[in-house]
Amino acid sequence: MRANLASAIGVACTAALVIPLSLPAAAQAATSDAPDGARHTAVTAPADPSAATAPAADPADRAAVPGSTQSLPLVGLRADQTTGAPQQGLSQREVQPFSLLGVVWEDPATALDGAVQVRTRAASTGTWSEWQDLETHNEAHGADASTAEGAAGGLRGSTAPLWVGPSDGVEVRVRAEAPRAGSSAAPLPRGLRVDLVDPGADPAPTATPPTDTTPGSGADTAADSPVTSGALTAEESAASAVNAEHAPLGALEIPELSKADTDALYAEEAAELSEQAGEVPAAKPYVGPRPGIVTRKGWGADESMREKNFVYTKSVQAAFVHHSATGNNYTCQQAPSVLRGIYRYHVKSSGWRDFGYNFAVDKCGKIYEGRAGGVAKAVLGAHTLGFNSNSMGVVVLGTYGSSTPPAAAVDGVAKITAWKLGLYGKNPSGSVTLTSGGSNLYKKGVKVKLNVISGHRDGFSTECPGARLYDRLGTARSTAARLQGR
Known part of the structure; x- marks a missing residue:
C-alpha cells in the first residue's frame, strides 16, 4: 500500500x-x-x-501516571558580602527521589540576570556533587508571543533543566548579577523555586x-x-x-x-x-x-x-x-x-x-x-x-x-x-x-x-x-x- x-x-x-x-x-x-x-x-x-x-x-490505568514534580520555594539569604547583590537559596536537605531539576519564577518576561548553582546527593551512594551551574537565559526557547501558547497565562520564567541522575538531596544558591558602578543591584525575579522532577519508570515491555x-x-x-x-x-x-x-x-x-x-x-x-x-x-x-x-x-x-x-x-x-x-x-x-x-x-x-x-x-x-x-x-x-x-x-x-x-x-x-x-x-x-x-x-x-x-x-x-x-x-x-x- x-x-x-x-x-x-x-x-x-x-x-x-x-x-x-x-x-x-x-x-x-x-x-x-x-x-x-x-x-x-x-x-x-x-x-x-x-x-x-x-x-x-480503564480509569485505574489512567490514574497510575509515573513521575512527579516537587516544588520548593527559595528563601532569602544574606546579600553577597563583596558586591551587595541579593541572594536566595535552599540549604542542604533530604527530598523525595528525583533526577532532573530547574529553577522557576512567576513572570516569564523577567530575566534572571545572575548565577544559579545546585548541589545534589546521589541516591545510590549518598555522595554530594560539586556545585553545578544552570543555564539561566532559557527565554531564548519557547513559543512566539503572538501565538496562543506564547500568550498563555500559565507561562513561567525558568532556567534550563539539569539532569543529575537519581538523587535524594538538594542545595541551591541564586545570586543576582553584581551591580555596575554607581547603580544598585537588580532584584531577583519574584517567586523563585526549585522544581525537582522524577521522570518515572521506563515504558512497559513490548x-x-x-x-x-x-x-x-x-x-x-x-x-x-x-x-x-x-x-x-x-x-x-x-x-x-x-x-x-x-x-x-x-x-x-x-x-x-x-x-x-x-x-x-x-x-x-x-x-x-x-x-x-x-x-x-x-x-x-x-x-x-x-x-x-x-x-x-x-x-x-x-x-x-x-x-x-x-x-x-x-x-x-x-x-x-x-x-x-x-x-x-x-x-x-x-x-x-x-x-x-x-x-x-x-x-x-x-x-x-x-x-x-x-x-x-x-x-x-x-x-x-x-x-x-x-x-x-x-x-x-x-x-x-x-x-x-x-x-x-x-x-x-x-x-x-x-x-x-x-x-x-x-x-x-x-x-x-x-x-x-x-x-x-x-x-x-x-x-x-x-x-x-x-x-x-x-x-x-x-x-x-x-x-x-x-x-x-x-x-x-x-x-x-x-x-x-x-x-x-x-x-x-x-x-x-x-x-x-x-
Missing part, C-alpha cells in the same frame, strides 16, 4: 485539513494567521476512546505487532515495529494515530527505511509538497532515507499532561539545532528518562503546551519524536523564539559549549533533517528566507536569510547549541545533503 504523504502531512495552508484515517471524521480544526502569513492549525484529538482502533485503558493491513494501519510499512503491550488511552491513541502512515497504532518505534524504499514511497508526494510550497518540483526525490524514530509512546510520554490539540504551521523550510543544556552525565539507556524529565519540566514547570522540540537526538545518535502531532507533519514547536513558524527544532541531549558532541549525535541530526526537510523539498546545504516573529536579534516582520540547517544562535542571541555543536553543523549539512542524494 502506497502511503499518501500529502494526506499524512496535512499542511495547514487552506481551510481544509486532511485528518489521518485513525482519527474520527468529526475532529475539528481552528486556524489563525501567524505573523509571517503562515496559518497555524489546531486539530482536536478524539475525545471518545472508542474512536481509536486500540482498546482504551508485544507482538498487529497484522492488520487495512489502510492507515501502517502494518505494510512497519511490520517489524514493536507495539505497546497495554491498552491505549484516548490521548495516547491520538498521538499515535497521526503517525499511522509510518507505524501501527501504539508502536514504540517507527522503523528506518532504505533510500530506495524511501524514494519509492515519497517520490510523488514530495513533488506535490514542493508544488504546494510554490517551488519547482525537484527532478528526482531528494528525500533522505527515513531514519528509525522512537515514538512518544516508546520513550514513555504521559500524553495526559500536554494540551489535547495538535497545532501545525504551513511548512518546514528550516531546521534549528539546539543542545538541551541538561549536562552530559547520562547514559544512552537513560535518554528516555531524560526526555520524560524535560517534557514534565516544559509542561508542569514552564507552562508550555507540550515538549518544546520537534525531535531529540541522544549522544548515541538515536532519534526520538518530540512534540506531538506527527513526525512527517509541520508541527508548530516552541524551540527558537521568533522562528518557530515554518521550521522544526532538533535538540541534541547534552551540553556542548566546551564538550565536543559525539559523531553519532551529529550523524543523527543529519539523518532526521535529510528526511524531514526532504519531504518539504529543502536542500540541507542551501539557504532560506524566514520572517521573524520577534527575537533579540531580529524585530518582528524582518525577513532573514538563514541556512536551511541553522543553529539556535542564528535566530536569537544565545550560546545554544553550544560552540562545539555549532561548529559541527557544516558536517551535518553536507551529510544530510549526501543522504538526500544531492
